[in-house]
Amino acid sequence: MAHIDLQNDFPGIRGPMAFSPETAKPLNELAEVLLRSDNSLSRGERELIATYVSSLNDCFFCQSVHGGLAQHYLTCNTSLINAVKKDYLNANISDKMKALLWIASKVQQGGKNVRSEQIDAAKICGATDKEIHDTVLIAAAFCMFNRYVDGLATWAPDDEMYYIERAKQRAEEGYAGYDASK
Secondary structure, three states, X not given: OOOOOOOOOOOOOHHHHHHOHXXXXXXXXXXXXXXXXXXXXXXXXXXXXXXXXXXXXXXXXXXXXXXXXXXXXXXXXXXXXXXXXXXXXXOOOOHHXXXXXXXXXHHHHOHHHOOHHHHHHHHHOOOOHXXXXXXXXXXXXXXXXXXXXXXXXXXXXXXXXXXHHHHHHHHHHOOOOOOOOO
């Protein structure tokens, strides 16, 4: 049960967003820009960053939702998503993604933990300044989203298939016009 009466029984971030639509709107617009706008990083790569940061924050709902979306966009199986969460350095992803996830992991620990060595490594692997910028912002935003979900003690379905099956619909609908009550 959530720490407060959200006046609904929606899982994860959907509960607090339905409770407070005036804050849900800008949060969903931010997610839309970060995860779905035109970008040299694919939607799948950006969802993978969100998934990884959410796993570092131990936010089950967010890592599951965004893991399902990453799996959908990357047309991969769950084992790749789990491999990234467990040990991204040995996962079957590009060196550039490994370098960006290194940056994301430092942001998750605290922004001042990002050092020039992580930035340099990403640039050597071909990351652009915009990709580095977006990685930092996605990681920072997901620390906020994760704390929003877990700080209110929202509930989340345990079945991984729940998230995988909803990924296609979520990918089609996007975030900006998202109605948390549906």
